[in-house]
Amino acid sequence: xxxxxxxxxxxxxxxxxxxxxxxxxxxxxxxxxxxxxxxxxxxxxxxxxxxxxxxxxxxxxxxxxxxxxxxxxxxxxxxxxxxxxxxxxxxxxxxxxxxxxxxxxxxxxxxxxxxxxxxxxxxxxxxxxxxxxxxxxxxxxxxxxxxxxxxxxxxxxxxxxxxxxxxxxxxxxxxxxxxxxxxxxxxxxxxxxxxxxxxxxxxxxxxxxxxxxxxxxxxxxxxxxxxxxxxxxxxxxxxxxxxxxxxxxxxxx
Amino acid sequence: xxxxxxxxxxxxxxxxxxxxxxxxxxxxxxxxxxxxxxxxxxxxxxxxxxxxxxxxxxxxxxxxxxxxxxxxxxxxxxxxxxxxxxxxxxxxxxxxxxxxxxxxxxxxxxxxxxxxxxxxxxxxxxxxxxxxxxxxxxxxxxxxxxxxxxxxxxxxxxxxxxxxxxxxxxxxxxxxxxxxxxxxxxxxxxxxxxxxxxxxxxxxxxxxxxxxxxxxxxxxxxxxxxxxxx
Numbered sequence: 188x189x190x191x192x193x194x195x196x197x198x199x200x201x202x203x204x205x206x207x208x209x210x211x212x213x214x215x216x217x218x219x220x221x222x223x224x225x226x227x228x229x230x231x232x233x234x235x236x237x238x239x240x241x242x243x244x245x246x247x248x249x250x251x252x253x254x255x256x257x258x259x260x261x262x263x264x265x266x267x268x269x270x271x272x273x274x275x276x277x278x279x280x281x282x283x284x285x286x287x288x289x290x291x292x293x294x295x296x297x298x299x300x301x302x303x304x305x306x307x308x309x310x311x312x313x314x315x316x317x318x319x320x321x322x323x324x325x326x327x328x329x330x331x332x333x334x335x336x337x338x339x340x341x342x343x344x345x346x347x348x349x350x351x352x353x354x355x356x357x358x359x360x361x362x363x364x365x366x367x368x369x370x371x372x373x374x375x376x377x378x379x380x381x382x383x384x385x386x387x388x389x390x391x392x393x394x395x396x397x398x399x400x401x402x403x404x405x406x407x408x409x410x411x412x413x414x415x416x417x418x419x420x421x422x423x424x425x426x427x428x429x430x431x432x433x434x435x436x437x438x439x440x
Numbered sequence: 441x442x443x444x445x446x447x448x449x450x451x452x453x454x455x456x457x458x459x460x461x462x463x464x465x466x467x468x469x470x471x472x473x474x475x476x477x478x479x480x481x482x483x484x485x486x487x488x489x490x491x492x493x494x495x496x497x498x499x500x501x502x503x504x505x506x507x508x509x510x511x512x513x514x515x516x517x518x519x520x521x522x523x524x525x526x527x528x529x530x531x532x533x534x535x536x537x538x539x540x541x542x543x544x545x546x547x548x549x550x551x552x553x554x555x556x557x558x559x560x561x562x563x564x565x566x567x568x569x570x571x572x573x574x575x576x577x578x579x580x581x582x583x584x585x586x587x588x589x590x591x592x593x594x595x596x597x598x599x600x601x602x603x604x605x606x607x608x609x610x611x612x613x614x615x616x617x618x619x620x621x622x623x624x625x626x627x628x629x630x631x632x633x634x635x636x637x638x639x640x641x642x643x644x645x646x647x648x649x650x651x652x653x654x655x656x657x658x659x660x661x662x663x664x665x666x667x668x669x670x
Contacts, residue, residue: 259602259648261609264620264641271627272634363502370504370613377505390516394509402500 198392206383213379214400220293220375221365224300225358231305236312237338250309257306262364265303270295270371296368304361311357315350316342348419355412359405366401376400444639447626451636454622455643461536461618462605465543469604472548477555491552498549504610506546511538511614539611547604554596559585561592591662598655602648609644619643 203210235253238246257265273279273289288294319342327337369378380393444451479491498506515533522528562585570580612620619640627636 256645259652260641260644261606261620263609263612264637264644267620267624268634268637268641271624272637275632275634359499366502366504367610377502377508380505381508384512390513391509394505394513398501398505398509401502401505402497405500 198395199387199389202383202387202389203392203396206379209374209379209382210376210396210400213374213376213397214404216368216373216378217362217365217375218404220296220300220368220373221358221362224297224304224365225361227297227301228304228361229308231301232308232312233343235305235309236316239309239313240316254306254309257303258310262299262303263367263370266296266299266367266371269299292368292371292373296365296371296373299367300361300365303364304357307357307360308354311350311353312346314353315346318349319346349423351412351416351419355408358408358412362401362404362408443630443632443635447630447636450622450626451619451639451643454617454619454640455647457617457622458605458608458619459647461540461543461608461611461616464536464540465547465608466601466604468541468544469547469551469600472545473551473555476548476552477559480552480556481559495549495552498546503543503546503607504613507539507542507610507614510542511535514538535611535614535616538614539608539616543604543607543611547600547607550600550603551597554593554600555589557596558589558592562588587662591659591666594655594659594662598652598659601651601655605647605651606644 235250238250239254241247269289270292273295279285279289323341323345324337327341332341365375366377368375369381372378374382376397377394380397383389383393383396384391476491476494479487480495482488511533515531518531518533522531566584567580570584575583608618609620612618612624615621623636623640624633627633630636
């Protein structure tokens with residue numbers, strides 16, 4: 188029985204090692220998709236969060252509809268809608284957008300991920316802006332800051348800092364969400380894992396390697412954010428407490 | 441629009457499957473969440489360690505990776521164990537079982553944190569008061585912990601449920617005929633993928649919107665009698 192156990196439990200390490208360069212390439216694909224989407228989504232989110240927080244009569248409801256729709260539907264459906272759906276229209280297939288961009292899985296994944304993370308980031312930034320202590324805003328007004336300058340010099344810098352813990356969750360969720368790229372033919376980490384299992388007819392090796400790689404990336408992200416928080420949120424930590432406010436990742440709906 | 445009506449039974453079946461999957465995995469997640477919270481708050485060090493490892497590992501690995509691992513690897517493992525122990529013959533892991541169990545276990549880790557936070561939010565003095573009145577532990581749980589725990593846990597519950605409902609879409613990747621899968625096949629066969637994916641999009645939005653409204657009403661119900669500052 189012991190022999191039987193040993194005969195299948197060990198993974199084929201040699202095979203994983205042989206294909207490790209592919210996995211590294213997958214890591215590159217995953218990281219660049221995830222972080223590009225986070226960067227572009229973050230840039231989109233800043234003006235939208237300001238529009239939400241300002242209560243602008245037209246922009247606020249518009250942005251709210253956008254975030255509600257994108258937060259209320261699965262990322263998988265959003266990605267399919269863009270990658271498989273857009274080709275239904277001949278106008279688009281004949282336009283300049285089609286050839287370099289909308290027919291490419293990589294671009295479609297990037298667009299879907301960017302729109303998705305922009306929606307979540309907008310709402311968490313809006314929350315951080317709304318949490319600005321009233322006194323700080325009043326002090327800014329009292330010293331003659333215009334709306335623009337108090338947003339730029341007072342509200343946003345402190346809102347960004349307060350958003351760090353929540354944003355670390357968003358980064359991890361975006362990384363988790365990026366596996367959807369593998370469902371539209373991209374060779375990200377999971378894509379390579381699925382390829383390996385399909386090619387050699389395996390049940391574990393590819394998925395377990397992928398799981399370990401994702402886990403390591405999440406660990407790195409968590410450590411990076413711990414460091415960020417220690418550095419940028421030092422002023423918010425009470426003296427008697429530990430210097431590192433604990434990150435409790437929770438999904439954001 | 442006519443096309444959607446033509447394929448409406450397929451879309452409705454898919455929606456029902458999605459709801460069934462989401463509810464089944466919710467029950468599993470609640471069980472794991474309660475067990476996990478109990479383990480994390482217990483005085484047993486091993487239980488705390490195990491629960492800590494569970495939540496860390498599950499939150500470190502993407503859902504789809506685990507779903508694929510359980511669906512493809514789980515079947516091989518189960519059959520190997522069956523052969524070794526001779527307890528069962530060939531078993532096939534269905535897409536539904538693999539999806540419901542995996543999503544249940546994953547979200548159990550999130551519910552663990554929700555419930556742990558909710559239990560910790562209950563003032564310690566109330567539980568001590570219960571003990572000093574001679575209440576047995578089950579009574580303390582039912583009369584003191586539970587009603588307040590529900591109130592504190594509901595916002596987190598709403599959040600987790602909405603994410604979980606959307607996560608079930610991933611099970612279409614292993615071929616479960618849920619809303620995404622059915623919309624996709626209908627779109628493929630008619631060449632109208634945008635129309636059908638948009639229909640799925642709208643149906644998901646309706647499901648999350650309805651859940652949101654109902655759960656917020658429940659939150660108000662359980663928070664009655666709470667005086668809010670401001």
